Amino acid sequence: MRPATAKQAAAHLDREPGTIRQWAFRYSARVLGRAGREVVYDFADLATIEGCIWRGDPVPPTAEDRDELRNQLARAA
Template identity: 45%
Template sequence: MERDPVAIAVAAERLQVPEGRIRVWGTRYRARKAKVNGVVYWDYNDLSTIEAFVYRGEPVPKTPELRDAHRVQLQNAA
């Protein structure tokens, strides 16, 4: 699955949520992230999938791989 690494401020702006919520989602759902030169970059695709499940009130898949599989399934259905 393609990655879209973004800083927390960018993710928060794109998803129109506070930065703290990104941190909570990232921790709670173990979203993909990487630290480069002291800056944490989150996988925007993973975060947006988490946001979609939360918005719909559905259980969020436990791993990034399960969320990837869900996105692939949606793409194949389209």
């Protein structure tokens, strides 16, 4: 798990931090803790959500389902 705040994830995914926070709320993204006042998310989970949205695929409902999707995609590659 790679930790990232909404600002860090937004910079890597070329999105706005507010968009990242909205996805985290909407899709129950995996939270790793806090860094001061900022929430720290699992970047891989956020990147999977972004990938599903970008491809037009449904976003798996849980972080565990998204983990499995990442594993399936890695095996297929």
